[in-house]
Amino acid sequence: MFPILILLCLWRLDGVFADTDAVESVSVLEGDSVALNSGFTEMMDYDLILWRFGAENTLIAEISVMADSMTVYDDVLDERFRDRLKVDDQTGSLIITNTRTEHTGLYQLQTNSVSKSFSLTVCARLPGPVISRDCSSSSSSSSSCSLLCSVVNVSHVTLSWYKGNSLLSSISVSDLSISLSLPLEVEYQDKNTYSCVLNNPISNQTTHLDISQLCHTCSEVHVSCCATAEAVIRLVVTALMGVAAAAAVVLLVNDIRSTRA
Incomplete structure (x- = not known):
């Protein structure tokens, strides 16, 4: 807990x-x-x-x-x-x-x-905080992963990052209907458990961080996208070649029939 x-x-x-x-x-x-x-x-x-x-x-x-x-x-x-x-x-x-x-x-x-x-x-009843990856963060390095925990339209709350049961950072607000974001930097190979907690005086909502899902390297993301695009191009080219081959066979058959006639 x-x-x-x-x-x-x-x-x-x-x-x-x-x-x-x-x-x-x-x-x-x-x-x-x-x-x-x-x-x-x-x-x-x-x-x-x-x-x-x-x-x-x-x-x-x-x-x-x-x-x-x-x-x-x-x-x-x-x-x-x-x-x-x-x-x-x-x-x-x-x-x-x-x-x-x-x-x-x-x-x-x-x-x-x-x-x-x-x-x-x-x-007010609390929404669940959302954890997202920010590849454009200037603090990102080849060995670290930049994250943001965010909530929208909240008031009189505290947003916090925890490593296990230890508090890492927090931000509080008493204004009405405001959006909050709290950054976190972790290593790609970090095996610790992290969670983002949103709470007011009588309730709380917790979202746990899945490092393996969010913290793959940004270069890996681009490579994956390129690989996907390349696979799509190959499929399109193969399909076009198949259509061309079928058309050639039809022309050959028609030519043979006309010659016999």
């Missing part, structure tokens, strides 16, 4: 970084459901329970305990929460179903006597 680098995703909230001592951090994979637990065993001790989201403290859920009513406001903020908000009728916990990355942010629980904050991170 390969080590997983834990990438701490930090978002700037209300102009400052959230205080990790006062904010409960929660992570979830995109598409899954998540519950922000109020910590209440029952709601009878509170007259009104409010759930707010984002830097502007937009009201997204309201529980009036005395009136025994619960209301979710899933049409706010461009309807990003449409049909995704629920409130636990026993504890007042907020439940978000079918999460998306745009649900990432700060959530606040407010009552007449209690205030709690949650920093929710919704991590």
